[in-house]
Amino acid sequence: MTTARAGRTVLFDMEFRLLGPFEARHDGRPVEIGSRRQERCLLGMLLLDTGRVVPTDRLIDLLWNGRPPAAARGAVQTYVGRLRGALKPYGVRISTRGEGYAVEGEGISVDVDEFGALVRAAGVAADPAERARLLDRGLALWRGPLLADAADGELRDRLHGTVEELRLVAVELRAEAQLALGQHAHVIAELMPLADRYPVREQLVAVLMTALYRGNRRAEASRLYRTTRELLRADFGVEPGPRLREVHRRVLDGDDRLDRTGRPVYEVRVRDENLPWSVGGHPALDFCNTLAGWGRESPLPGAEWLRGYRTLAVWSGHAGLADEVAVNRLLHLARRDPATAEAVLAEARAFRAALYASLVDPADHRAFDAVARAAEAAARTMVFRRAADGRGRWRADLTAGLRLPLHAVAFSGAHLLADPGRLTVRACPDERCGWLFLDGSGLRRWCSLGTCGGRADAPCRSA
Known part of the structure; x- marks a missing residue:
């Protein structure tokens, strides 16, 4: 089977469909996997976390809805044994790792x-x-519905x-x-x-x-x-x-x-948060553009998305500055320590203003120094890791705690200020807008987001 994912074509040998009744296909043809409902359900649980270990205790809790029989562990082992036999001809493995199981194999697609x-x-x-x-x-x-028949x-x-x-x-x-x-x-x-x-x-x-x-x-x-x-x-x-x-x-x-x-859509829904579209071409620019209409008394509804620590954490994952594990950890820490989360949020807003000033006015040395101090603090927490796609990426380490998204955007902002591409950053001159954007052509004077078209008498313009 071939499928186009995010603009590229990928070849898959084994396709699993969980959105609806459970289905398995090999090279596009249906195959019988898991004749029993609980076997299909167990395989579905593992496929939802392909490549990651699902603890046996969690499988038992889910399969029997918190009321497992005495022989539940043995039953799970039996189900796994049968599934291994059914999957082996197709190159799909269920590995035992510690106190759990994981689905592994090349060319696996999950809908x-x-x-x-x-x-x-x-x-x-x-x-x-x-x-x-x-x-x-x-x-x-x-x-x-998910696993409709299981x-x-x-x-x-x-x-x-x-x-x-x-x-x-x-x-x-x-x-x-x-x-x-x-x-x-x-x-x-x-x-x-x-x-x-x-x-x-x-x-x-x-x-x-x-x-x-x-x-x-x-x-x-x-x-x-x-x-x-x-x-x-x-x-x-x-x-x-x-x-x-x-x-x-x-x-x-x-x-x-x-x-x-x-008319442009100003937001993208990530989890249950409304965030701005990725418009600047760089995470640091998108961070600066967290307020549509810097000079306006009443910004567009929903434009000020930096309204809570949860939003800051989710955004850092959406922008690729932090991974999903880190985002989930941050949200957990924020629930435990809301006062620190609020303090970090205040720092993030102050950093946003300094970074914005540095980009629109290179002569603002005070703003540049504030960004530099934040970047130096961030650099002490950054680690270089191999990502899932095989490339290396700098990430803020989890030891940074609730300050992780702030360190991540400070590191990103420092890279932008050090990049020759910074010279192509433009700010829309409309007094009711001010959005930043990269202009490689050197021709554009006005942003193209429609944010400075907040009133019918002043539509967004472009050169």
């Missing part, structure tokens, strides 16, 4: 991994048509609850891309039933309200907002977030910005 790769690729694609294409391919992998709903939540969340994120991102392409009718048809199932999912509701507005259905858009607001207040005691309130305000005002097609 859950493929789906995640396509969503991540869509999240950094600048062209809405390309984003929609990638997300169409990813969502086409869904044939039903796991119940409770087990699916425990196994990989984020998979369903990622599917909804993909649907929302595709809807936003479709709106940018002028396809509001498609968005309404797809999101209407989902809004009934997930009535307090604010991102989904905001996109659907925009689509309804463009379809001359303002009354329905307003009614949808009222329903969502009532449910949020009744069930959670909270008001809608700033983005949803802003969309509602624009619907009531008849704001023409909701009618614009081709």
Whole structure:
């Protein structure tokens, strides 16, 4: 089997499909693996963490939902033995490592991994048509709930609850891309039933309200907002977030910005955080662009994403400055020590201002010195490691604790300031924007994000 993953073609001998009923294919042809439900379920658990050890105790806990029989360990060993025999002809191994098992082998494809790769690729694609294409391919992998014939709903939540969340994120991102392409009718048809199932999912509701507005259905858009607001207040005691309130305000005002097609999408959803699109061409620039409209009193809704330590940690993983293990560890530490996390966040904001000043005004020696001190502190924590793709990468070591994402971006910022490419950094001169971007051509004067087009009378311009 061949598949295109994030822009390249990869050859796979063995394909496992977990998004729906369990399926295994070798060279594109179905093969029988695991005739018993629990065997398929166990293999699915291992495939969700291909190459990593899953402890036997966790397998037992999941298979019997916390109520294992006395012979559970022996049963797991029996299941593994049968699966090894079934998988051996296809070059797939289940290795015993310590107190657990791991699936190993060359040329293994798992649809859950493929789906995640396509969503991540869509999240950094600048062209809405390309984003929609990638997300169409990813969502086409869904044939039903995770391990539909081998796991119940409770087990699916425990196994990989984020998979369903990622599917909804993909649907929302595709809807936003479709709106940018002028396809509001498609968005309404797809999101209407989902809004009934997930009535307090604010991102989904905001996109659907925009689509309804463009379809001359303002009354329905307003009614949808009222329903969502009532449910949020009744069930959670909270008001809608700033983005949803802003969309509602624009619907009531008849704001023409909701009618614009081709308007850029400012955010990408990573886990349950809204982060800006990767727009600057460099992590340090994206870090500076955490506030859309540096000179504006009221920035665009959701533009200030550096509002919590969790967001900072998730962003550092999204931008490739930290790996997934580090991000999960950071979130755990932040829950245990919120005061330190808040202090690190304040440092990150101060560093952002210094880095921004260094890039827009090379003569600002005070700002450069602040960046230099942060970079020197970061350098003492950096280690050089071999990454999964075989290349070496500098990473901030986990011993840096909650300061890890700050060290990571300081190291990245120092590299940018030392790079001749720094001379191509431009700041949009519109007083209501100020976004930074790399301009290798030397021709552009205005950013192309639409952030300085916050009002209809001042559209974003380019040379």
